[in-house]
Amino acid sequence: MKTFSKRALLRASVAPAILGASLIATAAIAQDAPQAADAEMGDTIIVTGSLIKNPNLARSTPVTATTADQIELKQNNTAEEILREIPGIVPSIGSAVNNGNGGASFVNLRGLGSNRNIVLIDGNRLVPAELNGRFDLNNIPLALIDRVDVLTGGASTTYGADAISGVVNFVTKSDFAGLEANIANQLTEEADGHYVRADVTLGANFDDGRGNVVFSVGYQQSDPVYQGDRPFSNVSIDSFTGLGGGSGTSTPSRFTNVNTTGADSITTGCGLDGQPACNAVQGNRQVTAAGGAFRGTSAFDAYNFNPFNIFQTPFERFNMYGAGRYEVSDAVEVYSRGIFSKNTVSTIIAPSGAFGISVVVPLSNPYLSAAQRNAFCAFDTTPGVGYTARFSAAECAAAATATSPTDPNYRTVTTTLSRRATELGPRISDFTTTFFDYRIGARGGITDSIDWDLSGGYGESENVQTQQGYWLNSRVRQALLATNTATCLTDTNGCVPLNVFGPDGSITAAQNAYLTANSQVTTKTSLAQVKGTISGDFGVASPFGTDSLAFALGGEYRKYGASQESDLLSQSGDLGGAGGAAPNIDGGYDVYEAYGEVILPLVQDKPFFQDLTLEAGIRYSDYSVDGGSGYNTTTWKVAGNWTPVDGIKFRGNYSRAVRAPNIAELFAPVNTTLTNLDSDPCAGAAPTQNANLAAVCIAQGATAAQLGSIINDPAGQVNSTGGGNLALGPEKSNSWGLGVSLQPAALPGFSLTVDYYNIKITGAITSPTPDDVISACFDNITAASASDPACTGIRRDPGTGALFGEAAVVGGLPQTLSNLGKLATDGIDVQLNYQKDVGFAKWALSANGNWTNSSTFQATPTSLNRECVGLYSVNCASIQPEFSWSVRNTLSFDSVDLSLLWRYIDGVKYEDGDAFVGTLNGKQVDFNRIPAEHYFDLTSRFHVSDEITLTMTVQNLLDNQPKVVGNSIGSTSYNSGNVYPSTYDALGRRYTVAAKLRF
Incomplete structure (x- = not known):
């Protein structure tokens, strides 16, 4: 029967052995910091990237790795910030993003997608947060x-499916004894964002050490930072004109199907209130109401939504761990772990309204002025043919x-309303x-050198x-069907005329x-696992x-x-400006897996073969999908690794x-939501100058009368239709890497690793x-056919001809899922660490750098194989620079640490x-380029006593503003x-004061 004496010896050297074996060589920034001692007392051996828990075997x-000490120096508040x-x-989506944030934060390894990696705690999966x-x-x-260990490349053999771009493993402190209390307070230079x-x-x-228990409780709370409180973001700017941009849903209201040209001797509001004369193109079809009259539209009519949006999402969290x-015998240890968290994230965006919805208005509406009524009446029903x-x-x-x-004289008009x-x-x-x-689980020994580990988990x-704060489209329609100010024509729910x-200011509190x-x-969501x-x-x-x-x-x-x-x-999509309906979805799947790994030290302690070790692993997975066919995979x-002599490893x-x-x-039904597009080929005058283009635009749902007056959404958003597909199969990837590690004996305290990675994904979902x-239809418009499915699949607003509008009416761009995609990336990671006693202090240098050579994405075989390194656009969504690095220099004195972090993008x-x-x-200005950025963070840490540590950090020391x-x-x-607030600091300089108490 195996005893735990050998396991206890392993515990005493877990952290240094694993770090050395993995060639992480992360510097201990503060030489006497308590984290170093804690890390050396792990209750189990955690090797990220392998199921074999032997600290003497080097990883290939x-x-x-990011240590607790580095997290303390940086004063990160969330794991996503780290x-x-x-x-x-x-x-990826996180606290810096407001519009489109679903209340969660994710990680995106190598730009391959936040759904292509696994997040672990102590090597174990946790329940997902959402349906992706x-x-x-x-x-x-x-x-x-x-x-925090980050392993890049395919890790499905070790951890199962989804680890296609790698894993992030959060390793917890183990065998913790005593009491530790931390409190941190952060504020920006502008005195907001507390x-x-x-x-x-x-x-x-x-x-006598046979057991250990640990319990932790935490609380976090952050205040919003509004875009209106920063000079670079308080006004929305159109990226292609440099003018004030924003949303076409503005105030006063915007209407279609009106005539402001004065035809038929009807008085209009064009040129009133100091406004320009009616635009000859838009004036006949889309105008803005003001002060009881209509006025011509201009770029400055777009609604400035920026002041309402935020750069720091309000967040409150309570968590317990x-x-x-306990070693119940010399051969069996039982263990358990539980995590509980309750958090609230509030996303705040500009007011709701009627976002291009079709409405019916009686000409006897009590709020309709004579000029407005006349403009509706005089709409030219056959433009270009004769008035x-x-x-x-x-x-x-x-x-x-x-x-x-x-009443026989009762008349209504149909118009598209944006208000x-x-x-x-x-x-x-x-x-x-x-x-x-x-x-919960148990582990123990079968023999003196073979262990077993059985565990189960459940999470929800x-x-x-x-x-x-959302208008309901149906009630807007109902409230416009009114001929007096007290009641609506269809009034079964207390309708108030609008x-x-x-x-x-014309809309009253009762109307709202x-x-x-x-x-x-x-x-x-739920996850059960054994x-x-x-x-x-x-x-x-x-x-x-x-x-x-x-x-x-x-x-x-x-x-x-x-x-x-x-x-x-x-479900109905009735909320004005909600981005589409939220349909009910229900589904699940389960998987049975068998796996094995071996590590074979072939040659050791021989000339030019200090060590030569091979590793191999295989995993078989059998999936069963609710309501769908099953499938199996093998990874x-x-x-x-080869160490020819001490100090160098390949x-x-x-x-x-x-x-x-x-x-x-798999299970999401077909639904229309929002995506981004900067230019619609059918917008502007182009369709009036090209008969083939005109035919295509009409085939997509526009009318001949709309050609020449179709507009791009000022907010750069259009509708998109897509959904799940039970016929989807698994993606496959091949990844490989080569690296070298140097730890020369002639330079104590120095280590350098250089690793090349290459990841290719086929059959990508x-x-x-x-x-x-857009390209599939319009790239060769002279040859494009109005009956081509690539063109007819695009659906336009029948009332405006635009690609944006009410989700129930406008399908927009078809963006269906398939297994036809390809992704690929390659590059080089460099890690350097150096520690030296310089006499008056101990100096520690820690540097991580990355060169991304390529990152390509091809959605279908006929799509562009798009390179996104160093580029930004609606297609290359999140910025991936070619070069980036992070360098920390720390000087440790007797009771004070001074540390400077330099980040380069x-x-x-x-x-x-x-x-x-x-x-x-x-x-x-030039919106086509964002220059290289340098950020500096300065930290001072004071070890007041063995029990008290004070840390003061200034982030973004030079108060750099985003481009x-x-x-x-x-x-x-x-x-x-x-700006791009997830990549570039939009908060500005901020100060953090933190205290740690240990007993």
């Missing part, structure tokens, strides 16, 4: 994190007094997430989105109260080696379930990985980019190169407030 796959700043990791299978980083308990974080951790060893272990008014002057006058639909509900206030969505994930996440014909109602969407592993060695070594062959064998079962339950309002890996790896389609990709859809440019160049606010490129040049999820 590079891992980047990962966002690691070179080579591309920012992604884990919400807001649920990570930072107070107990000892280090952020407070507090944690208390208790731990104890008992029964508990773990325990024909909708109603004659006599009919129009008679209809003005016909208050009953039974911003400025009187109502912003749209607010509160996302409240309740998350728990429990695990429930996210409740409560939306408030005045959208007046200036800003009728138009609004709260709605709710609940997303639930896994068992036998690992160790047989005591048999190679004839030329000294270490024994190590192995791991095991099996795993996982069952995923997820649902989206929407109330009737959310594998081979790797090796390593290489090759792996085959897969990603199974997630629940949203993708949808075409907006430009892919290489310059990038706009993909198409046709954005605005000119003078803006008296300065020459303005306008609001319509990229994806709304990343391009916001005229």
Whole structure:
């Protein structure tokens, strides 16, 4: 029977052995920091990237580690902030993004997508936060994190499907004993964005060290930072004109199907109130109401939504973490871990309204002025053929007094209405997430060198989105069907007639109260899992080696379930400006897996072969999808490392990985939402000059009368239609890497690793980019056919001819999912560490750098194979610079540490190169380029006593402001407030004071 004496010896050297074996060589910034001591007392051995828990075996796959000490120096508040700043990791949805943020934060390894990696705690999966299978980083308990390991490349053999671009493993502090309390307070230079974080951790060893328990509670709260409070973002700027941009849904109201040219001797409002004369193109079809009259439109009519949007999302979280272990006998140890988190994220965006919805208006509407009524009546029903008014002057006058639909003179007009509900206030969505994930298991020894480990876990996440401040489209329509100011023509629910014909402020509180109602969407996910592993060695070594062959064998079962339950309002798409309906979704799948790994030290302690080790692994997975067909996959890996002499090591790896389609990709019904597009080929005068283009635009749903007056959405958004597909299969990837590690004996304290990575994904589950859809139809417009499915699949607003409008009416761009995509990336990671006693202090240098050579994406075989390194656009959504690095220098004195962090982001440019160049606010600007950026953070840490440490950090020391490129040049999820706030600091200089108490 195996005893735990050998396991106890392993515990005492876990952290240094694993770090050395993995060639991470991360410097201990503060030489006497307590984290270093804690890290050396792990209760189990965690090797990121392998199931074999032998600390003496070197890894062949590079891992980047961020230590608890580095997190303390940086004063990161969330796990997403930590990962966002690691070179080579591309920012994903997080706290800096407001519009499009669903209340969660994710990680995107190598720019391959936030759904193509796995987030682990101590090597174990956790329940996803939503239907795309992604884990919400807001649920990570930072107070107990000892280090964060990032492994790039296919890791499906070790961790199963989804680890196609790598894994992020949060390793917790183990065998924690005592009490530790942390509190941190952060404020920006502008005295906003207040952020407070507090944690208390208790731990104890008992029964002569046979057991340990730890419990931690934490609280976080952050205030919003509004884009209106920063000079570079308080006004929305059009990326292609440099003029004030924004949304076409503005105030006063915008209408279609009106005539302001004065035909038929009808008086109009053109040129009134100092406004320019009516535009000859738009004036006949789309105008803006002001002060009871109509006026011609201009670029400055776009609504400035920026002041309402935010750069720091309001966030509040309560979290608990508990773990325990106990050696019930010399051969069996039981353990358990539980995480609970409840957090609320509030997203705030500009007011709701009627976003291009078709409405019917009686000509006897009490709020309609005579000039406005006449303009509706005089609409030319056959433009280009000969003027024909909708109603004659006599009919129009008679209809003005016909208050009953039974009156023969009663007349209505149909128009598309765009009106911003400025009187109502912003749209607010509160996302409240309740998350728990429990695990229990037992481990022990079969022989003196072979261990077993059996565990099971279950987790659930429930996210409740409560939306408030939204107009209901159906009630807007009902409230416009009125012929007096007291009642509506169809009044079964207390309808209040609506005045959208007046200036800003014309809508009363009673009108708004009728138009609004709260709605709710609940997303639930669950994950049940069981896994068992036998690992160790047989005591048999190679004839030329000294270490024994190590192995791991095991099996795993996982069952995923997820649902989206929407109330009737959310399902109907009735919310004005909600981006489309939120349909009910329900689905799940389970998977049975068997796997094995071996590590074979072939040659050791020989000339030019200090060590030569091979690794291999294989995993078989059998999937069963609810309501669909099942499938199976096989993944594998081979790797090796060679140490010819002490101080230099070469390593290489090759792996085959897969990603199974997630629940949203399988079960989401077809739905119309929003995407981004900067230019519609049917907009402007082009269709009137090209007969073939005109025919295509008409085939897509525009009318001949609309050609020449179709506009691009000033906000750069268009409708998009897509959904899930039960026929989807798993993606496949091949990844390989080569690296070298140097630790020369002649330079103590120095280490350098250089690793090349190459990842290619085929059969990728993708949808075409907006430009892919447009290009498929319009690239060769002289030869394009109006019956080509690539053209007819695009659907336009029948009332305006535009690609944006009411989701129930305008399909927009077809962006369906398929297994036809390809992704690929390659580059080089560099890690350098150096420590030296310089006499008056101890100096520690830690540097991480990345060169991304290529990052390509091809949605379908006929789509452009798009290169996105160093580029930004609606197609290359999140910025991925060619070069980036992070360098930290720390001087440690007796009781004080001074540390300076330098982060570099290489310059990038706009993909198409046709954005605005000119003078803006008296300065020459070029929206086609964002120059290289340098950020500096300065930290002073004072070890007041053995029990008290004070840390003061200044982030963005030089108060660098982000480069303005306008609001319509990229994806709304990343391009916001005229900048890219997830990549470039939009908050400015900020100060953090933190205290740590230890007993």
